[in-house]
Amino acid sequence: MTSRPFDLLNESVGKEVLVVTKGSLSFRGTLKAFDVHMNVVLENAEELLEGETKKKYSKIIIRGDTVIYIAP
Amino acid sequence: MTSRPFDLLNESVGKEVLVVTKGSLSFRGTLKAFDVHMNVVLENAEELLEGETKKKYSKIIIRGDTVIYIAP
Amino acid sequence: MTSRPFDLLNESVGKEVLVVTKGSLSFRGTLKAFDVHMNVVLENAEELLEGETKKKYSKIIIRGDTVIYIAP
Amino acid sequence: MTSRPFDLLNESVGKEVLVVTKGSLSFRGTLKAFDVHMNVVLENAEELLEGETKKKYSKIIIRGDTVIYIAP
């Protein structure tokens, strides 16, 4: 059971997540790490544009203050 | 009776809420968790576009500083 | 007499207020609660669009950092 | 003589001021109160649109972080 928001991120480490940021960017990849600022590292990540893969990154760090939502 | 704003969130845990964010995104789902930054976790969430379901998420964390309002 | 800005919010608890936020959203309802971040809870609230009622909420929490102004 | 910026606000309490905010909103009214965040309360305020009165408020609190400038 999730009792604090960051518990959801903790439960999601090693799993695939979707990260949507300001400026309408979307990334899908395996959550490797996060911190209290909601900075996240994804592995085997792809940047999505209207549901299609636009670019691929073996690793990527996304800055927390640009995040709108993260969904496992 | 609500005497502080976050009391309303506290009363709403386990109930359905609507979350509207900057960039005109709307989410409806069951409030599972929140924190002092107004980060919220919704369960069985749907992203709404002009009142229609656009996407579904079993769980989603929405970053507090993108929230405009939350309505139970 | 009002001597500090938040005194006006304090005097307005239980009364109808208009809250205008960034992104040109307007809400009218009974002020139930506020905090030092200017987060506010309205009861029997309506979201207004060009003066017309667009949506109704029995309760709503509006995030302080999206507020432009509040008028009792 | 003004030696610190907030001295100008202090001198302006009880006088008419113009407040211009982000999003190009303009308000004219009697300055009743302000605080260190530049939150201000105006009395007998009017919201101006291209120099014309658009709305009137007996009292209004304007959030400091939306202010661009204030002129007595």
Added chain:
Amino acid sequence: MTSRPFDLLNESVGKEVLVVTKGSLSFRGTLKAFDVHMNVVLENAEELLEGETKKKYSKIIIRGDTVIYIAP
């Protein structure tokens, strides 16, 4: 010689400066006061639009976090 950025503001008190803010507003006037947030007070100020005087203010306080640059 200027060794810290605010030294330039200190040297400019009593002199004419140009202040350019977010949202492309420009103000010219005599710098009367500033503080650590870069809030500034100008005297005999004019708001400029494409190099032309648009409005005149005997005194004006401009909020620091809207400033892009200040030039003596």
Added chain:
Amino acid sequence: MTSRPFDLLNESVGKEVLVVTKGSLSFRGTLKAFDVHMNVVLENAEELLEGETKKKYSKIIIRGDTVIYIAP
């Protein structure tokens, strides 16, 4: 293995990275330095526009709070 987001930056010093900022700017270059604000210094950097080199810089400091993501 990456266990905190900044570990990825640490592992990337001396390697080529892509930095994407708000306002849709992209930079590619060798990561020379970073700090806790995610300010980064790139060497032999190029600013990219739609995948093409637009400008070249022998060294460049990019401000952390404009960063959206960094990919090694």
Added chain:
Amino acid sequence: MTSRPFDLLNESVGKEVLVVTKGSLSFRGTLKAFDVHMNVVLENAEELLEGETKKKYSKIIIRGDTVIYIAP
């Protein structure tokens, strides 16, 4: 060798730098001073518009939180 981002600014004092800010403004001039907020003072500065000199300033202070990047 640069080991922290601000070292690059330190090395650049007295040299010509390019400063690019939010809102797509560009300035070229001699770096005279900077502080921890990345506020910078340029001397013999010119504001550039599409590579052309638009305005000249003998001295200018640019607010750090509007900076996107600085290149020596």
